[in-house]
Amino acid sequence: MTKPYKFESAGEIMDTGYITVPAHFTVDNTIAYFRKNAKNKENLHYLYVTDDNSRLCGVLSVRELLLAKKEERIDGVMTKDVTFAPSDMDQEELAKIFDRDDLLSVPVINEQFQMIGVVHVDDILDVMTDETTEDFLKMAPVSPIGESLKDASAVLLYRKRITWLVLLVFMNVFSGAGIAHFEDVIENNIALVFFLPLLVDSGGNAGSQAATLMIRSMALGDVKIKDWMKLFTKEISISFLLGITMAAAVSIVGFMRGGAEIAIVVALTMTIVVMVGSLIGMSLPFIFNKLKLDPATASAPLITSIADIVGVLIYFSIAAWYLGL
């Protein structure tokens, strides 16, 4: 059997057990029709009203049907402004509509505006759970396992985790190359290595904060791609404030371990690394979105790896310049 609908679309998850009535029916007709046809259909919260060409033209809740006067015509009591979904709408989009409009069911229509099915809110709860799990795993990043963690075999879990881990190893080789490039700077002032994890991790942490906020807001539809410029400008001030606070904190440790010169190098690096990390972190989800990739793929470890490379280069460049090494 072929599945004619797109993966994770409204058409794929819709139910075809629904009831439609013509607009000219009376409430009394409709109740009789409902009593005859509703027996073996689950989840009937609404009756949909269609015209002579099966096109959707109204909706009526079972409650409204029960409350209406028996002699009234359906087109007199129905709601004409129906929220609907085209069959190729992505299920995540559809979940947002349910959330926004507080609906129990949304009718699905084909290109001719004819009703072909209905999606219920309990299916949307399942969709939300699945999509959240997917997004969570991307943050790690792990491929979705598709079964219970308890039941999944060690080999399956190995396969779902190894690809990203090996990719990230090769990303980190670049940080190593950065360090190798500055080998003489490090040899001349070994105290610099003390601050290496602290500085590069801070850039990564600030970056993954910025990315997470952005990914979540994009998933909820709060932030659109056109907002990038405005948010980028705001991130400059935020990350500057974050950077100088962290520089102040770290310069105390820097002074204690390496004296005034090291403290200045470390504080300067911290400010710049946090700013650069944050700006990369907030921009990557937009770039991924622009490239038609899922923004959530701009996951924390990816940003950490990029921030590491940039951090190493900034740190030892500043050290070489300031300390005149």
Place this chain on the structure above:
Amino acid sequence: MTKPYKFESAGEIMDTGYITVPAHFTVDNTIAYFRKNAKNKENLHYLYVTDDNSRLCGVLSVRELLLAKKEERIDGVMTKDVTFAPSDMDQEELAKIFDRDDLLSVPVINEQFQMIGVVHVDDILDVMTDETTEDFLKMAPVSPIGESLKDASAVLLYRKRITWLVLLVFMNVFSGAGIAHFEDVIENNIALVFFLPLLVDSGGNAGSQAATLMIRSMALGDVKIKDWMKLFTKEISISFLLGITMAAAVSIVGFMRGGAEIAIVVALTMTIVVMVGSLIGMSLPFIFNKLKLDPATASAPLITSIADIVGVLIYFSIAAWYLGL
């Protein structure tokens, strides 16, 4: 006005607009009663049936009411096995019940089993969105902002992000101290610094994968605290497989940059660091849960920082031992 219900509990989010009928009513009585009382109440999907002491004893959907014979008594058509929630049930627990039983509404009861309200599925959709956002931000970690990212001021965003960043700086001082402790090892073999970001990040990445899988499974109720031992044993084999694969990948780079001896040190360290990182990552959410803290607080940057410290110590210990430095 005081709020008598617990924060984020069923009692706090419930709606008090519902309809109850006595069990001795006929279907006809009930329809008449419903028509009189349902006008200005939203979200009426079910009628709840109560006994003489207002205790919940049955439920009937509006659809079932419409389909029943008019002369039947309500206790003949109602469902006696009602899913309900005590008023102090946490909203996240409640969301799981909605998801499991595909319900539109769940009645809320007090200690005397009397019905006091009803929670609707559209409120649960909001709960799920909020809880997911909270959990996401913990992964970063950022405190919940409580408003749109676009509208939040730079100063607010600064405050939500700075605490964690500064805390993580002080965690990373320990990695620095580890490095300082091995200063002579590094001075004698500066090539070791090349592999530092690669090795410690791999431990952190493997650890945050393991933690994310665990946090998500615990949130979905798939993994309980009693499963720790079984999953720990499984994680030993998984992380061993991950570790040797990554050791193989990195030993090529190790050989090219530092010769056979460095390759062996790096491969050995990689295997152990990935295993230790994974086991810390999968255990921390359990420990947090046991301490009555949210497992999601065992976030990626926290695990990365811990893995950094452990990784530095393992790496230079192995190097000092194997290279006889």
